[in-house]
Every structure is written in structure tokens, then in C-alpha cells.
Amino acid sequence: MLNAAQQAQFQAQGYLVLPDFKAPAETAAVRARALAIVDAFDAEAHRTIFTTQDQARTTDRVFLDSADGIACFFEEDAFDAAGHLRQAKALSINKIGHALHDRDPVFDQFSRGPALAAVAAGLGLVEPQIRQSMYIFKQPGIGGEVRWHQDATFFVTEPVTVTTFWFALEDATVDNGCLWVQPGGHRTPLRERFIREGDATRMETLDTTPWPTQAEAVPLPCTAGTLVCFHGLLPHYSAPNRSAVSRHAYTLHATDARSIYAPTNWLQRQDATRPVRGF
Numbered sequence: 261m262l263n264a265a266q267q268a269q270f271q272a273q274g275y276l277v278l279p280d281f282k283a284p285a286e287t288a289a290v291r292a293r294a295l296a297i298v299d300a301f302d303a304e305a306h307r308t309i310f311t312t313q314d315q316a317r318t319t320d321r322v323f324l325d326s327a328d329g330i331a332c333f334f335e336e337d338a339f340d341a342a343g344h345l346r347q348a349k350a351l352s353i354n355k356i357g358h359a360l361h362d363r364d365p366v367f368d369q370f371s372r373g374p375a376l377a378a379v380a381a382g383l384g385l386v387e388p389q390i391r392q393s394m395y396i397f398k399q400p401g402i403g404g405e406v407r408w409h410q411d412a413t414f415f416v417t418e419p420v421t422v423t424t425f426w427f428a429l430e431d432a433t434v435d436n437g438c439l440w441v442q443p444g445g446h447r448t449p450l451r452e453r454f455i456r457e458g459d460a461t462r463m464e465t466l467d468t469t470p471w472p473t474q475a476e477a478v479p480l481p482c483t484a485g486t487l488v489c490f491h492g493l494l495p496h497y498s499a500p501n502r503s504a505v506s507r508h509a510y511t512l513h514a515t516d517a518r519s520i521y522a523p524t525n526w527l528q529r530q531d532a533t534r535p536v537r538g539f
């Protein structure tokens with residue numbers, strides 16, 4: 261349950277930090293599961309590189325098909341000029357996405373339960389539907405930057421309801437690429453919309469409001485087990501990880517079934533036997 265001060269913080273600032281939300285055994289379970297998924301992943305057969313610097317590259321089949329499934333995506337700098345991995349496979353993956361919460365029992369358990377349901381309700385989600393899950397590695401040395409963006413760009417609904425649940429699975433610091441947010445920035449307009457048209461995707465500019473300056477950005481360093489919740493319109497970014505330690509995190513994006521989910525969003529549940537569910 262969220263208390264009044266926590267709800268007020270979320271309303272005013274657009275985000276809420278809940279330390280020690282997950283126990284060490286819970287974060288350890290999903291970390292171990294993620295490593296097992298990567299271990300079983302055929303790196304040579306799937307070289308999809310995920311980068312937010314160039315969304316056009318992410319339009320390949322593996323990316324689009326991962327909406328309903330589980331796929332691994334490499335860091336942009338994972339391969340050398342000759343196309344070989346610079347470091348071990350387990351240290352080369354950018355993320356796993358995008359239906360871990362529905363397709364993997366360990367992640368399903370981590371992603372649901374009364375505690376999370378209570379947080380979602382406290383943040384105003386009346387009929388939450390978990391649309392996406394991502395395991396983000398933020399690898400040591402090569403963990404890529406995620407530029408300023410708003411998550412509502414990828415989950416357009418009318419009205420805006422998408423809410424992000426970001427779990428630190430390891431300590432996140434300024435050095436290893438913690439989140440940076442613009443407090444109160446959830447009251448700024450949606451700047452971009454990511455649209456799928458057939459098998460192609462593109463980014464459309466909706467509003468030319470500039471992204472926040474570094475002076476407006478606040479880092480959110482936190483310890484493993486912390487849950488950071490933020491509003492779909494809150495501008496946020498994370499810096500590259502040039503440190504020697506990884507910064508694993510797990511995210512869930514939930515929308516409210518009472519809002520209209522845009523048919524142009526890239527994430528559409530195709531498998532009718534697995535309808536979107538809440539917490």
C-alpha cells in the first residue's frame with residue numbers, strides 16, 4: 261500500500277522510489293533465470309542489435325516477433341569490425357524482451373502479486389494490464405546510453421496511462437548508468453510517438469518541446485531490490501556504463517484497460533491464448 265506522502269510525491273514529481281521492495285532472494289532468482297536464458301541463446305543465429313540511437317535498425321523480424329515472446333538483443337558495441345563478440349556472450353547482451361512476464365514462470369512470479377497490485381492501484385491504475393517486460397543488463401564497459409525519452413512514446417493510450425515499474429536487480433550508481441529523471445517533467449507534452457506500420461516502425465515527432473537540460477536532471481542511484489515507479493510522460497535517460505560493474509534492471513510497463521490502446525503501438529498481443537493481464 262502506498263501512503264498519502266508517497267502518492268503525493270508521485271503526483272507532484274512523476275516518480276516514486278521504493279527501496280527494499282524486493283528481497284535479495286527474489287532479485288537473485290530473476291538474475292539467475294536471465295543468465296540461463298542468455299546461456300541457451302544462440303548468439304551466432306541472432307545478431308539483432310538493439311540501439312535507441314537508430315530505431316530503424318530495430319525493425320527486423322526478431323524485434324517485432326519478440327512482442328509476444330522472449331528474445332535476446334545485443335549491445336551496439338558487442339561486436340568488433342570483423343563481426344566477432346568482443347567479450348563473452350553473457351557480457352554482450354543489451355536486454356531480453358518483451359514478454360518475460362507472461363512466458364517465463366520465474367519472471368511471472370516476480371512480476372505479479374499483492375504488493376505490486378497495491379502499488380499499481382496507489383498510482384491510479386484501476387485495471388492494469390502489463391504490456392511489456394524487459395531485462396536490461398547495462399553491461400560493464402559497453403552498456404549503451406539510453407537517450408532522453410518518455411515511455412508513453414512506445415505505449416500510446418488515450419488518455420495517457422502507461423506507468424513504468426523499474427526494479428534495480430543490482431546497485432545502480434551514477435558510474436554504472438543509473439536512471440536520471442526530470443522531476444515534474446510528467447507535466448510536459450508527449451514529444452514522440454513510435455509507430456508500427458506493417459513490418460516497419462518509425463518515430464514521429466508530436467511536439468518540439470526540448471528535452472531537459474542536464475541542470476534539470478536528477479540521478480536516482482539506488483540499491484538492489486529498489487522499485488522505481490514513474491509516469492509515462494516523465495522524461496528520463498540513463499548514461500552509458502563505462503564502469504567495471506554491470507547494472508542489471510528489470511522493467512514492466514502497464515497501461516490501464518480503461519484507456520484506449522493505440523492500434524499503431526508496436527506491441528500488440530497476437531497470441532489470443534495469452535491475453536494481457538494485470539498484477
Ligand code: FE2
Nearest residue numbers: 409410411496
Ligand atoms: Fe524508458
